[in-house]
Amino acid sequence: MIEATGLTKHYGQTVAIESLDLSVPDGVVYGFLGPNGAGKTTTMRILTTLTQPTSGSATINGTPISDRTAVTRHIGYLPEVPPLYAELTAFEQLDLAAGLRDLSPSQSSERITSLLDRLDLREDAQTKIADFSRGMRQKTGFIQAILHDPAVLFLDEPTAGLDPRAARTLRELIVEHAASGTTVFLSTHILSVVEEIADTVGVLYDGRLVAEDTPSDLTHRAETGDHQTLEAAFLELTSEEPNTEQAAND
Ligand SMILES: Nc1ncnc2c1ncn2[C@@H]1O[C@H](COP(=O)(O)OP(=O)(O)OP(=O)(O)O)[C@@H](O)[C@H]1O
Numbered sequence: 001m002i003e004a005t006g007l008t009k010h011y012g013q014t015v016a017i018e019s020l021d022l023s024v025p026d027g028v029v030y031g032f033l034g035p036n037g038a039g040k041t042t043t044m045r046i047l048t049t050l051t052q053p054t055s056g057s058a059t060i061n062g063t064p065i066s067d068r069t070a071v072t073r074h075i076g077y078l079p080e081v082p083p084l085y086a087e088l089t090a091f092e093q094l095d096l097a098a099g100l101r102d103l104s105p106s107q108s109s110e111r112i113t114s115l116l117d118r119l120d121l122r123e124d125a126q127t128k129i130a131d132f133s134r135g136m137r138q139k140t141g142f143i144q145a146i147l148h149d150p151a152v153l154f155l156d157e158p159t160a161g162l163d164p165r166a167a168r169t170l171r172e173l174i175v176e177h178a179a180s181g182t183t184v185f186l187s188t189h190i191l192s193v194v195e196e197i198a199d200t201v202g203v204l205y206d207g208r209l210v211a212e213d214t215p216s217d218l219t220h221r222a223e224t225g226d227h228q229t230l231e232a233a234f235l236e237l238t239s240e241e242p243n244t245e246q247a248a249n250d
Pocket residue numbers: 011014015016034035036037038039040041042043
């Protein structure tokens with residue numbers, strides 16, 4: 001569903017990502033980890049057609065990312081800052097998004113109401129986004145990303161700012177969508193979320209993919225410390241010390 005070959009992005013002298021290969025099948029939740037500045041957002045911006053790669057290529061559901069209009073039909077994207085109009089109410093915002101996605105008015109109204117309900121926002125449907133808290137904006141941005149049941153869902157820190165109940169509902173919605181065939185590309189620093197819902201984890205370090213495995217197999221790679229944890233594995237894979245896998249890629 002997501003195929004990338006040799007994706008590279010330079011910003012002047014800065015190498016944001018380097019020769020990135022990805023292959024993510026249907027219905028998989030792919031946890032995309034990496035330290036600050038590793039290149040996660042850059043990768044997602046390329047795959048969602050918002051930024052062009054310096055070199056390399058990728059397809060989403062078989063469509064090349066150079067075909068922006070066609071790719072946009074297949075995807076939903078929740079970036080770090082949800083793209084919302086402050087002057088609209090939550091319902092107006094979501095209705096607008098549904099219209100852009102060609103949902104019929106009856107379909108969209110039902111779906112919006114049910115998702116607002118699920119995320120405990122129904123009573124705030126007529127409140128302006130300007131008056132929303134950070135978490136309420138995040139929920140609205142998430143609903144906007146999944147409204148049209150995209151084939152591929154890109155999520156950048158989706159649980160940021162959410163209370164524990166909302167974060168749980170959001171994880172449940174991600175798992176439900178994956179179970180019905182949506183491929184989820186999930187970037188987060190919250191390792192417990194990845195442990196709970198990701199089928200595969202990719203670890204990006206300095207713009208390169210240094211590991212890709214199931215969360216449990218990755219956890220078992222941790223060599224130091226009293227306990228093998230995903231955190232220990234992550235810290236080892238993203239330390240300044242060379243590791244064998246990275247050295248092999250160099
Ligand atoms: N528009 C830009 N112009 C110049 N450099 C950029 C730009 N966007 C990203 N970069 C650089 O590319 C590198 C990767 O940044 P990116 O935002 O992709 O990292 P990230 O893994 O998403 O980080 P974080 O976890 O902090 O969100 C960084 O060195 C960053 O400074």
